[in-house]
Amino acid sequence: xxxxxxxxxxxxxxxxxxxxxxxxxxxxxxxxxxxxxxxxxxxxxxxxxxxxxxxxxxxxxxxxxxxxxxxxxxxxxxxxxxxxxxxxxxxxxxxxxxxxxxxxxxxxxxxxxxxxxxxxxxxxxxxxxxxxxxxxxxxxxxxxxxxxxxxxxxxxxxxxxxxxxxxxxxxxxxxxxxxxxxxxxxxxxxxxxxxxxxxxxxxxxxxxxxxxxxxx
Amino acid sequence: xxxxxxxxxxxxxxxxxxxxxxxxxxxxxxxxxxxxxxxxxxxxxxxxxxxxxxxxxxxxxxxxxxxxxxxxxxxxxxxxxxxxxxxxxxxxxxxxxxxxxxxxxxxxxxxxxxxxxxxxxxxxxxxxxxxxxxxxxxxxxxxxxxxxxxxxxxxxxxxxxxxxxxxxxxxxxxxxxxxxxxxxxxxxxxxxxxxxxxxxxxxxxxxxxxxxxxxx
Numbered sequence: 276x277x278x279x280x281x282x283x284x285x286x287x288x289x290x291x292x293x294x295x296x297x298x299x300x301x302x303x304x305x306x307x308x309x310x311x312x313x314x315x316x317x318x319x320x321x322x323x324x325x326x327x328x329x330x331x332x333x334x335x336x337x338x339x340x341x342x343x344x345x346x347x348x349x350x351x352x353x354x355x356x357x358x359x360x361x362x363x364x365x366x367x368x369x370x371x372x373x374x375x376x377x378x379x380x381x382x383x384x385x386x387x388x389x390x391x392x393x394x395x396x397x398x399x400x401x402x403x404x405x406x407x408x409x410x411x412x413x414x415x416x417x418x419x420x421x422x423x424x425x426x427x428x429x430x431x432x433x434x435x436x437x438x439x440x441x442x443x444x445x446x447x448x449x450x451x452x453x454x455x456x457x458x459x460x461x462x463x464x465x466x467x468x469x470x471x472x473x474x475x476x477x478x479x480x481x482x483x484x485x486x487x488x489x490x491x
Numbered sequence: 492x493x494x495x496x497x498x499x500x501x502x503x504x505x506x507x508x509x510x511x512x513x514x515x516x517x518x519x520x521x522x523x524x525x526x527x528x529x530x531x532x533x534x535x536x537x538x539x540x541x542x543x544x545x546x547x548x549x550x551x552x553x554x555x556x557x558x559x560x561x562x563x564x565x566x567x568x569x570x571x572x573x574x575x576x577x578x579x580x581x582x583x584x585x586x587x588x589x590x591x592x593x594x595x596x597x598x599x600x601x602x603x604x605x606x607x608x609x610x611x612x613x614x615x616x617x618x619x620x621x622x623x624x625x626x627x628x629x630x631x632x633x634x635x636x637x638x639x640x641x642x643x644x645x646x647x648x649x650x651x652x653x654x655x656x657x658x659x660x661x662x663x664x665x666x667x668x669x670x671x672x673x674x675x676x677x678x679x680x681x682x683x684x685x686x687x688x689x690x691x692x693x694x695x696x697x698x699x700x701x702x703x704x705x706x707x
Contacts, residue, residue: 279544281537281541281545292519308579315538317500321500322504323535329495
């Protein structure tokens with residue numbers, strides 16, 4: 276049976292999305308046949324305008340409507356603390372906590388030789404520039420919030436080494452002898468996720484939880 | 492953090508789809524930020540044109556580009572056998588077998604008092620008309636291919652009763668004394684799915700498999 280072309284087109288478009296297989300693509304398409312035309316138009320417009328109406332922030336490489344993005348432009352936030360994440364979605368997750376008041380830096384991925392993602396393809400050089408820069412030379416802490424998996428750990432390690440290679444910052448513009456090695460480099464805490472089950476935790480997570488135990 | 496409006500709009504549209512939660516909607520939207528604009532335009536157009544370029548076949552209520560649909564218009568198919576399905580997607584699945592040469596009838600769902608779906612909302616009356624009609628009075632078999640779940644079974648039973656209530660068809664237009672009760676009403680075979688595992692089969696499926704056992 277040849278599917279009607281408009282249906283086939285939409286199934287094809289859905290199938291190209293990650294995690295959407297042929298069956299789900301079919302199901303979504305046939306579901307949309309019962310949706311009012313206005314909702315379809317709205318969905319279609321949202322897709323077409325997604326990239327037209329957004330820019331990448333030239334400071335932190337987050338996706339935003341303006342450059343610099345609202346977070347980088349916000350003078351109430353602590354620009355001396357930079358949280359380094361892999362993707363813009365990670366910022367969303369961290370912002371939801373409501374506890375972080377620093378700024379961000381989006382790498383655009385993690386180092387992954389298997390997927391041909393080399394350090395050059397990530398915004399690591401741009402991060403080092405932010406650390407080096409004299410005006411924003413106030414950077415006091417880099418929080419490496421890459422994912423707690425192999426690629427994320429490798430990226431965190433690579434960035435740490437690169438920062439350590441930077442020439443020591445000397446006292447300048449009135450600042451008293453701050454050196455680059457005074458810069459704190461931290462990594463997000465690892466351990467048991469809240470609501471998790473000790474019984475089902477893998478050995479690495481449990482090991483990290485033991486290492487990261489705190490006074491109660 | 493306020494998400495940029497174009498991103499929020501698309502997340503909202505994705506979230507309205509069945510089986511797509513907030514996390515998946517976010518993931519899909521941020522994935523699409525890396526897709527070329529042409530692909531987004533194509534996807535958007537496919538959505539907008541989905542309903543504009545399709546019609547419902549007035550005979551079998553399948554979704555198609557023309558009315559009647561290619562299956563109903565195909566004179567090589569056996570119009571004396573009607574396979575009754577819940578949704579157009581079911582036709583797709585049956586056509587993939589390549590073994591069915593009859594025609595179809597799409598009910599548009601199954602009777603489900605819990606979801607407020609009454610028989611009147613399904614194309615049951617239209618099915619009875621097809622069975623009654625003098626010209627297509629040749630209907631010899633109705634295959635009830637509704638889903639093998641409670642709603643599907645109830646719908647199959649309801650349709651069977653309705654067909655049995657129809658007045659007996661008398662010999663007319665040269666046909667020799669065919670009566671409505673000569674019409675075969677069948678249901679798709681039930682049992683173990685191919686590739687399945689006896690160990691994991693539920694008791695009802697196993698019971699059906701025993702009932703439907705065949706000489707080997």
